[in-house]
Amino acid sequence: MELKKLTEQQLAERLQPIFEHLHQNPEESWKEVETTAYLVKLLQEEGFQPQTFENMTGLYVDIGKGTPKVGFRTDIDALWQEVDGTFRANHSCGHDGHMTVALGAILLLKELEATLPGAIRIIFQPAEEKAQGAKLLVEKGVVDSLQFLFGAHVRPLIELQDGTYAPALHHGAAKHFTGKVDGMEAHGARPEQGVNAIEVAAALIDGLKRIWISPTESASIKMTQIQAGGTAINIIPGSATFSIDARAQTNETMEALTNGFEKVVKAVGTLYGISIDYQVDAHIAAAQVDDTAKNIMKQAIIGVVGNEKCAPEVVTPGGEDFHFYTYSKPQLQTTMLGLGCGVTPGLHHPKMTFNQKRLPTGAKIIAQALLLALQQVEGREES
Known part of the structure; x- marks a missing residue:
């Protein structure tokens, strides 16, 4: 299966207002009420049936028929920090970009939904910054049926050059x-x-x-x-x-x-x-990168942007709540895409900025990785 119908320019035009809304309306951990409502409305308008939770923010949506075996997780919360002398919620860790990538992948996969060999789950997780959201989603069974789970994170220039992409992030x-x-x-x-x-x-x-x-x-x-x-x-x-x-x-x-x-x-x-x-x-938890998942991500990167823009795996001292999924479910095969988009001055800096033009590319890579993983899962079951 190939992603052909939406060009990167068309996708960029669809995603730009989405990113701007998310960037301008940050909400701190466990208070992502309006963010959740916005995502639900957007997905419903695209014909999906997003699933929310009774006692917490966040949601997930399935694309395709059957029990989902592969998935992508994005974080939705912002940091609470001082910006220009005032404490407020602020998207200085790139979660606005991660949500945009997730929505871009959904738009791409929607074009192939009728021909998908199985189902894909996209998870919008709250409270990543407090390292609490993944634990509750595990408890709620959101990842129980999954064999592969992918994530993504924008990276600073000291780790990845702008316009390059890494198939794994080894967080501490x-x-x-x-x-x-x-x-x-x-x-x-x-x-x-x-x-x-x-x-x-x-x-x-x-x-x-x-x-x-x-x-x-x-x-x-x-x-x-x-x-x-x-x-x-x-x-x-x-x-x-x-x-x-x-x-x-x-x-x-x-x-x-x-x-x-x-x-x-x-x-x-x-x-x-x-x-x-x-x-x-x-x-x-520290990253426990699965070799098969990493190779799938590498294949997706090369397929979308070419071998010359596929960077080596990144080892970083920062932490990520994403890795709690594998820590709790060791059988889950995971990796995170490193999105080289020129983050400056750095993650969590109140004035952090990055090259938004890389988001549609990130969405195409994630969508391709999900398709490749789904084909591998379905191939295993048939054999």
């Missing part, structure tokens, strides 16, 4: 811990009568530095927030809250960091004779 793992130190207040003149929460936190920081990870593995763990004490300087603070950011290139290394953190907390708590409570607020 991340964990965010928050906790509380329960010490004991005392007069500043009698520190021996209390347990200084700041000193406990300092011991935690020192302990984190002593977590040994092989030098061949990329990893870091550090305290990024601490709050303790009031307005009085002469009071030993008895309580403190803290946040920990952990990063690792692989899930195995993240497990080693987590075990080390737990040992540090236990040792420091025993040393000071107090309790230190903590919880995991977010867990982003």
Whole structure:
């Protein structure tokens, strides 16, 4: 099957107003109400039957007949950040572009819907920035029937040249811990009568530095927030809250960091004779790229833009909630398209921009990858 009916120029003209609307109407995680409504209306106008959720934002839509075996996932939320002195929702991670790519792929696949050998599922996932959306969609069974799942992400110039495309993104793992130190207040003149929460936190920081990870593995763990004490300087603070950011290139290394953190907390708590409570607020799994899915994506890239614009796989320290799907469902074959579109100054920068002309190309690559995967799945079942 080939994508012939819509030219890239025609597709670009269809997608431009869609991108502009999504870009100008960002919504933060779990508040993507208007975004969801806009996507539903757009899909219904194209003759599809999008499926929403009773208790959360986001949706999915199936193209073709039968149980979907292959799919594409896009994120729909924006970041909450300061822009020109005002905090607001802002699409500085490219999710407006990812949604546009997804909708472009849908428009392309619509032309072939009657002849598709099976069904394709397009997933519009909320709360990627909070690393929570994928987990809930897994729990709701949205990916249960899928054998292949693809994603896409715009890339900065330091990783991909504008106009090139990578068949895999090897994101790292991340964990965010928050906790509380329960010490004991005392007069500043009698520190021996209390347990200084700041000193406990300092011991935690020192302990984190002593977590040994092989030098061949990329990893870091550090305290990024601490709050303790009031307005009085002469009071030993008895309580403190803290946040920990952990990063690792692989899930195995993240497990080693987590075990080390737990040992540090236990040792420091025993040393000071107090309790230190903590919880995991977010867990982003590292990429587990499937070779077959990667080769399908590579074939799609070459088929759309040629071999010279197919870039090598990208290894990046950033995290992506997409990889939680494979972390939860190891049998799921996944990869992410790296969309080289000249992201500057960088992802999450409040003034981030990129070359929007690459979005129709990204849509064609994704649509082609979905077709190739569907043909492979149907071929397996027939044999």
